[in-house]
Amino acid sequence: MVTINVCIGSACHLKGAYEVINNLQHIIEERELSEKVIVKAAFCLGECTKAVSVRVDEDKVVSVGEETVKEFFEQHVVGRL
Numbered sequence: 001m002v003t004i005n006v007c008i009g010s011a012c013h014l015k016g017a018y019e020v021i022n023n024l025q026h027i028i029e030e031r032e033l034s035e036k037v038i039v040k041a042a043f044c045l046g047e048c049t050k051a052v053s054v055r056v057d058e059d060k061v062v063s064v065g066e067e068t069v070k071e072f073f074e075q076h077v078v079g080r081l
């Protein structure tokens with residue numbers, strides 16, 4: 001199981017953390033990956049300048065925007081499945 005932790009701390013919230021979560025969930029449903037990928041809300045990941053901060057499993061924090069969710073998914077999640 002791959003865990004995607006999306007920060008919902010204040011900086012990330014302001015930059016659209018909920019849209020990022022929604023988009024991720026949409027991609028996961030569309031590709032029928034709900035058995036393999038889980039999206040979780042996380043507290044501040046300590047990298048507020050990267051908002052929206054996202055961490056896949058224990059990997060380093062990646063900066064994701066509403067428009068770059070798909071790209072992020074291809075680059076950081078697909079390879080782990």
Ligand code: FES
Pocket residue numbers: 007008009010011012013043044045046047048049051053
């Ligand atoms: S608020 Fe998201 S990393 Fe700090």
